Amino acid sequence: MKVAITGGFGFLGWHTACRLRAVHGVEAVRLGRDDFADPQRLAAALADVDTVLHVAGVNRADSDEAVERGNVELAETLAAALTASGSPVDVVFANSVQADLDNPYGRGKARAAEVLAEVVRTGGGHFADLLLPNLYGEHGRPGYNSFVATFAHEVAAGRVPTVSGDREIPLLHAQDAAAALIAAVGTDVREVVAAEPVGISRVLELFGEFHALYRERGEVPDISTPLRRNLFNTYRAAAFPEMWPLSPQVHADNRGDLFETVRAHGGTGMAFMSTTLPGQKRGEHYHLHKVERFFVVKGEAEIELRRLFHDEVVRFRLSGDTPSFVDMPTLWVHNIRNVGDTELVTMFWADQLLDPVNPDQYPETIAQEASA
Template structure:
C-alpha cells in the first residue's frame, strides 16, 4: 500500500513513520510544510492517507481553530479531486467538540474529511487520541510530560496542579493509526493509562537523581516506567553521552561496573569484533540498549531515523564509556583498532525471538546511484 503521511516530521508523524518503516512494507510519502503545495498531485497517487498535520497551540485562538480546519479543507479538496475511493485515517483528539478552539477545530476537521472521503466512496477512520507523550516531544507544545522532561534536564521547578490524566505513549498512538489502515470501524479510541501529574514529576526526579550522576538504570518494572524513562533519556541525548564508566584498578588488573539497574528484566551479553568489522546497524521501537567497550578501540555511530546527520562517539577499554541507544536511532559499533574489540551489551528486557524489537537499517545511508 502507498500511504501519504501528513505532518510526517512532527512528533506523532515521526513516530508513525518509524513504526510503518519497522513493521510494514508500505511505501510512505512524507508530507510536511515544504510539500503541502503539492498535496493534490500527491494524494492522486496513493492508496491511503494518514492525516496527522495539525495545530496544537498558536498565538491566537483563531489560528488554532482555523489552522486545523484549513488543513482539513486542503486535504478534502485533494481527496475530491482524486475522484476515487481512498482510506483516510485521521489523528483526531478526545478533546474534539469540547467547546475549546482546539476542540472545535478538530471536530470540524473530522466532519470535512468524512464528507470528502465518503463523497468519493472511501472510508474514513476517526482515531480519538488522548494526551500523548514520548521521545522527542516538544516542551510547552506536545504535552505536559515533554515540558516536565525539559524542566528536569534544565534543573527547573515548574508549578504543578495535580490531577489525574489519561496518558498514551506515542508509539501506542502510532499503532492506533496503523490499525486504522485495516479496520472496518468508523472510530477508534485507544485506551490511555491514568497517572497523576505529580506522580509523573516525581518519577522523572527519581530517574534524574540516579541516571545523570552514574548512569544507573531506574526501576523499569512497568510499561509506563519504561516509556517515561525512554522519553526522559531522549531529551538527554546527545549532550549527556557518553556515560563515563569508572575503572577500579590494582596489581591484579581492573574492574568496571557497566550496568546497575534497580528493577525489571535485563539481559547482558558480550561480543568480540575483529579489526575493521562493524556490528549493530539496527534500531528499536522501545528497547533500552547499552553498549560498553571493555577492551580495544572502536567508534559508536548513531543516526536519527529519516535524518542524515551521523553522531560518532570514540570508545576504548582504557577509558571505558557507555552509550544508551535512543529509541528510533540507528546505531552501530566498529572496531577501529588493531586488536580484538570486546563489547558488552545490556538491554532492559530478555531477548524474545518472536518479538525482538530489532530492525535492520544502516547508519550511513548509501548515496543514490547516478543514472
C-alpha cells in the same frame, strides 16, 4: 499499500512513519506545510496514495479563531486534494478527545472530522476517526507538544520544574498512538483511544528518579512497567547526546581492574559479550522500545548513531584504556566499529530478554538515508 502522512514531519507524524517502516515495511509519503500551501503539489503527492493518515493539526496560533479555523482549513485542503484524485482513499484522522468539548480547538477538530468523513465516504473510501488523548514520547518539543516533553528536557538539563494545578492526565505514548492509527486503516470507526491516567507531579517525580540514577550514575532505574519504560525512553531522548559517554569507577589492585558495567533497579535484562576484529562492525539496526548499552572493555571503538529519517550522525570514540559505555536511544540507528589494531571486546546489555519472534530490532544502515 501506499500511505501518506499529513503532518509527517511533526512529533506524531515522525513516530508514525518510524512505526510503518519498522513493523510494516512501509515507506510513507510524508507531507508538511509546503505541500498544504500548494494545492496542486498536494494533489500530485496523493495521486497514487490509497491511505492517508491525517495527523496534521493546529493547536497553537495567534488567536482562538485561528486555531479553530486552522484545523478546518487543513481538512478542507486535504478533502479537495482527495476529490481531485478521483479514486477511493481510506483516511484515518488523528483527532483529539477535545473534539467533544466546546472550545476552539475541539470545535475545529470536530468540524474537520465532518469535512473529511463526507468527502472520503462519498468517494468510496473508509473513514476512521480516532480521538487521541495527551501524547508523549521521544523527541517531543518542550513547551509545545506536552508538559511531559517540557519536564523531560528541564530535568535532563538539571533544572526542577514547578507543578501548579496538579491533577491526573490521560497519557498515551506516541508509538501506541501510531499503532492505533495504523490498525484503524480500512475501518469506519469513531472511538477514543485508551490512555493511562497519570498525575502531573508523578511524571516529574519519575523524571527526578531517572535523573538521579541514570544521568548522575549511569544506573538503569526501575523500568518494569510500560509507563516507566516509555517515560524513561522519553527522558533518555532529552538527555542524548550530551550525557555520553560515561566511565565507571575503576577499582584496581595487584590482581587487575574491576568495574561495574550495569546496575539495574527493576525489570528484566540480559548481558552478552562480543569480540570484533579490526575494521569490522556490529549493529546497523534500531529499536522501538529496547534499552541497550554498549560497554567497551578492551580495544578501540567508534559508535555511530543516526535518528531515524534524519541525516546527521553522532559519533563517540571509546577505549578500553578508559572503560566506558554509551546507551542507544530508541528510534536511532546505531553501530559499533573496531577502529583499532587489536581485538575489540564489548559487553552489551539490554532490558529485554531476547524474543526471536519479536526481537524489537529492525535493520537499517547509518549511511542509507544520508547517501540517498
